[in-house]
Amino acid sequence: MSVINEELTMTWKSFHNRGETLRAVIETANTRLDARLPMDVDGVAETFGDELTLLGALQLKWHTRLSGHVEQQLLSQPMDLERAVVAAWIAAYDELPGVRALLDHYRSHPLDDEMGWAMARATVKERVLLATMAGQSGIGDLAGAPIGARIEESARATRAARPVPTVHTLAPQRPSFMDRLRSVLAA
Known part of the structure; x- marks a missing residue:
């Protein structure tokens, strides 16, 4: 039984370290704004190994954040789907x-x-998502990619008209359920 607990602990440690390293990478990227993968951040080489793996993790973070904002915007602007999707992208x-x-x-x-x-591939998927959430394409319909590209360009143009941020940091993360459970058990 202790071998299983050790494996779970190592798995949890690896997951936690990966999350910490990814947060540091995102903070560095948001501060530098130089469009270069921050492979010099502590733990990146050990955690991600190469540029493609790190870029994939960043793509997933972007997609997750975009999807969350789309959901929020659709709740507040259900009658103007494209406008909601543009606001979410921004x-x-x-x-x-x-x-x-x-x-x-x-x-x-x-x-x-x-x-x-x-x-x-990631670009096509993101653009299909934008078109689908704007009500202009079906789920998984690759024909929606050009529509999504137009929506993305609209978001970029709208965003470009606003001031450029200078320095960004991630909002503090709310402790996860597991973190809260661990602190209760430790107390």
Whole structure:
């Protein structure tokens, strides 16, 4: 039984360390705003290994944040779906400008064919999501990608008309259920 507990502890430690390292990477990217993967952040090489894996984690963070903002905006603007999706994209950008800059840079300038393929695939999926959530395409319908590209451009143009943020930090994370449970058990 102790072997299982050790494996779970190591798994939890790895997960926790990965999250801490990713938060540090995001904070660094948002501060630098230089569109370069911050491979120099402590723990990146050990946790992510290479640029593609780190970029994939950042892509997932962006997608998750964008999806969350889309859901929030659709609750407050259910009658104007496209406007809600544009507002959601802008909100995600405002929270993760360094991440968005990285994604844009490596979409245009991938380090290799594998990264180029991964970024192209992620871009299509994001644009299909935008079109679908704006009510202009079906779920998983690749024909929605050009519509999503237009919505993305509208969001970028709207965002460009606003002042550029200088320094961003992540909002403090609310303790997870597991963190709260651990503190109760420790007390």
